Amino acid sequence: MSQEKQSHDAYASAGVDIAAAERLISRFADLARGTRRPEVIADVGPFSGLFRLGAYRDPVLVASTDSVGTKVKLAAVLGRYEGLGHDLVNHCVNDILTAGAEPLFFLDYIGGSGVTDEAKLALVGGVAAACREAGCALLGGETADMPGLYATGDFDLVGFVLGVVEREAVIDGSRIREGDVLLGLPSDGLHTNGYSLVRKVFDVGFDGDTEEERERLNRTYPGLDVSLGEALLASHRCYYRDLKPVLPQLRGIAHITGGGIPGNVPRVLPKGLGARIDKSAWETPPLFRLIQERGNIAEEEMYRTFNMGIGIVLAVAAADAEAVRSQLPGALVVGEVVRGKGVVWG
């Protein structure tokens, strides 16, 4: 049988009869165990993960799912898998953070073909490490080997996060007012968006000659401290720990993902309000300028495709802005809330 599913629910006793698969599952389980929170109910639920919620007055569950997109193709060329696990968890955790939620647990799915056990362990290892950093439990996951669907060595990496927030603490943008200050926190590289464009620009991750692709990724460019490949594989930054202490003062949080600042900031603004963003408030990191130059990409497309150096944008009452900014390392005033809609630059 060429299809083989390997559950790594934290406490699954294996339903797979191949010794190697069982060893792998047992290592997945070890990785999951390293993320355990006291609420995880151990040794129960071979088909699912169980988590005792605990005492909340009016708990709102917040959930999100995402994948890391074609960043997987670059990671495969360089044989660097662990960072993708961080990308996946951090992207999902940031998504529920926009509602003010604390991440409770995470589940991952690896669909692929001929992915080595080492690569799978590095992927799940990265997921587990990022879960530990965010304080959430890796509650379960699934690995499906499907040679008919993926080319050998290819895989897709999908995640699901579940968080909780008290009803009264939900951040929904409704309290945002004209004149509120917009703060931006720096990104660590491209995070998980724009990789299809980047792959075209540098001709990498297309199943061409991997050795040549590897050489292209190992090149250094003026302005980059590290090789192109290193710069492109920098992991999606998680904002949960930084933002946790100031969540009560935040009126809106926009995660800068696909669509960039203009595609994401307006999503959290009430009707009738827009954002004036001052691009000169921060320095665009050299990686983005390199991509723009090599790809001859219009400025507007750059801002619509990439985060351009800002990974998350916060709306704060003007009176709170300085107090919030001073608690957040690297935070900058990037604009303000204005009458209108969408994003205006200036």
Added chain:
Amino acid sequence: MSQEKQSHDAYASAGVDIAAAERLISRFADLARGTRRPEVIADVGPFSGLFRLGAYRDPVLVASTDSVGTKVKLAAVLGRYEGLGHDLVNHCVNDILTAGAEPLFFLDYIGGSGVTDEAKLALVGGVAAACREAGCALLGGETADMPGLYATGDFDLVGFVLGVVEREAVIDGSRIREGDVLLGLPSDGLHTNGYSLVRKVFDVGFDGDTEEERERLNRTYPGLDVSLGEALLASHRCYYRDLKPVLPQLRGIAHITGGGIPGNVPRVLPKGLGARIDKSAWETPPLFRLIQERGNIAEEEMYRTFNMGIGIVLAVAAADAEAVRSQLPGALVVGEVVRGKGVVWG
């Protein structure tokens, strides 16, 4: 930009600037709206889905993730997508049902390349319909178009379910005793396991000549009421509504997935106990006999790969067995709990 992610979080305002993508997202949102439960918090959370849990004494959250495996390849040959949505939801819902959980909400992920809008709508339509039937909300989802990763028209379909059960009502197998009766409920075909083997046996779903593959799937065989393709695409049956009224009387629930009865029933049994299963207690459906005969597959491999006609197995105290059985349409006594380990036939 060839990579395009389409969020269908129930209340997402689109971060995508292509009109067609926006129309698709709006139709995804309509489908999600049709599954809404009162706990879903509308018009909040463009980056995630929000669900107000409500009053529980000691809520345990139960989560699971799965994909439908290479069944997607057969569905693609026949252009029949909606059933896969049912497969995905029902598989996941059954997985958390094994702990006694009520499904609250679901999220789906479609990764693929060149999947038509019609196919995507059929997939999400099937997911939404199955969510409605199980009473759970479709809280969000993600569609990622990744031409470098999937061959044109190919896709993977992944789901996440979140359910809840009171701590005292968690079904964990710990109350199972020697002499307990094992009841089986009929499956509807193969559910979502064994498709890689089936594809080999009938030489379908290998990106060969699709017209020839379609002809092979449209054949009828003695004993089958419908064409081979119809029989193979029958949807994974959901057991939640049937089992809900009898959950307090169930001591253990095994979902018969990959590994079949011998791979799954022992997973819920306490140490020192095994299952004696009487294969003659039910008639193996003709589809399984056809696969066995055409593929010249050993009896043991059949029972290790397929559900063989039983989709879920319940452990019940002998004194309750008849009362439980009589409330479950199609339920049969298939065996009993014995000293030992694993499954013994007879």
